[in-house]
Amino acid sequence: MSAFIVKFKNIKWKRYTNYIGISLVLLVFTVLTLADSLPQSTLFLLEKIGISIILSISLGLVVGFLGELSLGHAGFMCIGAYIGGKTAELLSDVGVEGIFALLISVVVGALTAAVFGFIVGLPALRLKGDYLAIVTLAFCEIVKTAFENSSKESFGGPMGLRTPRFDKHYLFIIIFSFILVCLAVMQNLIRSKHGRAITAIRDNEIAARATGINVTKYKLLAFIISAAFAGVAGVMYSFANSTVAASAFDYNYSIEILVMVVLGGMGNITGGIISATVITFLNVKLTTMLTGDNAVLKDLVYALILVLIVIYNNAPALKYVRERYNIRALTDKIFKKRSDVSYDTDDEGKWDRVPTKIKMDELLSVDVVVRESVIDPDKEGKE
Amino acid sequence: MCEYVLKTEGLGISFGGLRAVDGVELRVRKKQIYGLIGPNGAGKTTVFNMLTGVYQPTRGTFYLDGEELKGLSQDKINQKGIARTFQNIRLFNNMTVVRNVMVGFHNLPKYKCSFIDSIFRTKRHRDTERAMRARAKEILSIFGLLDERNLLAYNLPYGKQRKLEIARALATNPKLLLLDEPAAGMNPQETSELMETIRFVRDKFDMTILLIEHDMSLVAGICDELTVLNFGQTLACGETSEVLKDPEVVKAYLGD
Numbered sequence A: 001m002s003a004f005i006v007k008f009k010n011i012k013w014k015r016y017t018n019y020i021g022i023s024l025v026l027l028v029f030t031v032l033t034l035a036d037s038l039p040q041s042t043l044f045l046l047e048k049i050g051i052s053i054i055l056s057i058s059l060g061l062v063v064g065f066l067g068e069l070s071l072g073h074a075g076f077m078c079i080g081a082y083i084g085g086k087t088a089e090l091l092s093d094v095g096v097e098g099i100f101a102l103l104i105s106v107v108v109g110a111l112t113a114a115v116f117g118f119i120v121g122l123p124a125l126r127l128k129g130d131y132l133a134i135v136t137l138a139f140c141e142i143v144k145t146a147f148e149n150s151s152k153e154s155f156g157g158p159m160g161l162r163t164p165r166f167d168k169h170y171l172f173i174i175i176f177s178f179i180l181v182c183l184a185v186m187q188n189l190i191r192s193k194h195g196r197a198i199t200a201i202r203d204n205e206i207a208a209r210a211t212g213i214n215v216t217k218y219k220l221l222a223f224i225i226s227a228a229f230a231g232v233a234g235v236m237y238s239f240a241n242s243t244v245a246a247s248a249f250d251y252n253y254s255i256e257i258l259v260m261v262v263l264g265g266m267g268n269i270t271g272g273i274i275s276a277t278v279i280t281f282l283n284v285k286l287t288t289m290l291t292g293d294n295a296v297l298k299d300l301v302y303a304l305i306l307v308l309i310v311i312y313n314n315a316p317a318l319k320y321v322r323e324r325y326n327i328r329a330l331t332d333k334i335f336k337k338r339s340d341v342s343y344d345t346d347d348e349g350k351w352d353r354v355p356t357k358i359k360m361d362e363l364l365s366v367d368v369v370v371r372e373s374v375i376d377p378d379k380e381g382k383e
Numbered sequence B: 001m002c003e004y005v006l007k008t009e010g011l012g013i014s015f016g017g018l019r020a021v022d023g024v025e026l027r028v029r030k031k032q033i034y035g036l037i038g039p040n041g042a043g044k045t046t047v048f049n050m051l052t053g054v055y056q057p058t059r060g061t062f063y064l065d066g067e068e069l070k071g072l073s074q075d076k077i078n079q080k081g082i083a084r085t086f087q088n089i090r091l092f093n094n095m096t097v098v099r100n101v102m103v104g105f106h107n108l109p110k111y112k113c114s115f116i117d118s119i120f121r122t123k124r125h126r127d128t129e130r131a132m133r134a135r136a137k138e139i140l141s142i143f144g145l146l147d148e149r150n151l152l153a154y155n156l157p158y159g160k161q162r163k164l165e166i167a168r169a170l171a172t173n174p175k176l177l178l179l180d181e182p183a184a185g186m187n188p189q190e191t192s193e194l195m196e197t198i199r200f201v202r203d204k205f206d207m208t209i210l211l212i213e214h215d216m217s218l219v220a221g222i223c224d225e226l227t228v229l230n231f232g233q234t235l236a237c238g239e240t241s242e243v244l245k246d247p248e249v250v251k252a253y254l255g256d
């Protein structure tokens, strides 16, 4: 028994912060739905937030850990949504429905998106910074246009693809379960030699090559995994909505996902989850609150809040407040103080945090992203 | 066994019309500390870049332990056994010191662990991770960096960053270590400490070392043999003491 307690105390709880947080949310809301006390709008909000979290974690791999700027994440999601939705439709034609159909659709949607992740990853091997940003942006537009111009029988054309409904009460449970899967894959990857290789490429590609890292392989790997999970998010989207319309997946959406990653802090998974939640919540609430003539105010308020968040995150005057009140300090307090076993800190799987390289004004206008070099390309070919 | 660890034959490269390096013949024996010196812009770093696959030589070739490595990619060359440091330090700045070294273990067969193993955190994953960390700590303690292992690399003082770069290169278990101006920016005391470290590395790891250096006291102190480059061509080569007396070499260094 006492051995068990020692073991329990030795668990590095901080590692599991993300799992614990997501599981708690899942548990609370599952109980609430079972008690039938959740209105439809809350379920809708939960689904949206869940999808955003998957997107934020998956893009975080490419932007935060690999250090490449991708502006086409909505494109992978679009592929997942259409392919997953179509698969579900075909399955329901042959009488397969419910959770089983959903799982098959997820696999098909994720694999298709992964294939496109590979294809987009190929130029990523040669292009850097803004050039890659343009290619991914173009990719997203191409995917969108292709689906918009599909025939009515195949993908529904401009009217969008009608997707089979899934029991709305339980969809968010499935989405949150996929967040846990996504988290497990990302965190285990980042805390392994393969994750170290990816962060090494981000920090210094030339040195990574000289240290024996196969840069080609790991860039492609990061793009493929990231695209696959965006595909999962897309399939979830198609189940959460009765139609999938390509116009939703424009570059604004890609940029919104990027904002989630950047606001959360590059290479910070927990931060990405929190900012995805906050941004999606804001977006949905503002859309429902500001209707009619006031709808034009939505973007204004939204932008204003983002600016305030950025100021809070960066203003030197607020340094003290930031250091005192943040999630990290909170988890430290809860988990560290309670265990009397001292930590071997290097064993914490400390994530490497990059100072935010992408600046806010570059995010708010695509023109700027295209003009300025966002991630400093290692210009010197020679020493 | 082959007589020379590193052998280059007529190694050269042109950038446009400029013959940056031409006809360089290096013969480096096992456990030697071999110096590559020359005035600024002589082409020393360019030689390193060719030996590590950053540049493809346009003329000539080179062999490591008798095996021709010309044309291989950078990571393949590293796997074959050439590791290097850089003239301007290149660390993985946002990673901790210990993880910088662990990146060096990436290709060692001993620490083989597939992507799938890592995703599912199998026993193999946990065992190799633990073994890598333990080995990394050993290497760090050799370089006196153990206490700083949890710092981010860019928080290290300059001298220690240089040491960490050498530690990371050694972690890849090379046959030949290339050091590009390891003493640059160091004070005399740090330089003499570095000399000790380099000698120690040679003895402890049975390492063969090729180094570029401007600091003549360091070169005279630890190099067994030298090659002097000037305008991309070999000006002199041979025993350190003799080469440093060569009037041509003195002239190239001091100007006419």
Ligand SMILES: Nc1ncnc2c1ncn2[C@@H]1O[C@H](COP(=O)(O)OP(=O)(O)OP(=O)(O)O)[C@@H](O)[C@H]1O
Binding pocket: A381, A382, A383, B015, B020, B038, B039, B040, B041, B042, B043, B044, B045, B046, B047, B087
């Ligand atoms: N990628 C390149 N393109 C064009 N010229 C280059 C390139 N790399 C090197 N050179 C030229 O090759 C010559 C040798 O450069 P290198 O950097 O090898 O000199 P070095 O001997 O290392 O000098 P230093 O002591 O200053 O480090 C220089 O004239 C340099 O301009």
Ligand SMILES: [Mg+2]
Binding pocket: A383, B044, B045, B046, B087
């Ligand atoms: Mg040089």
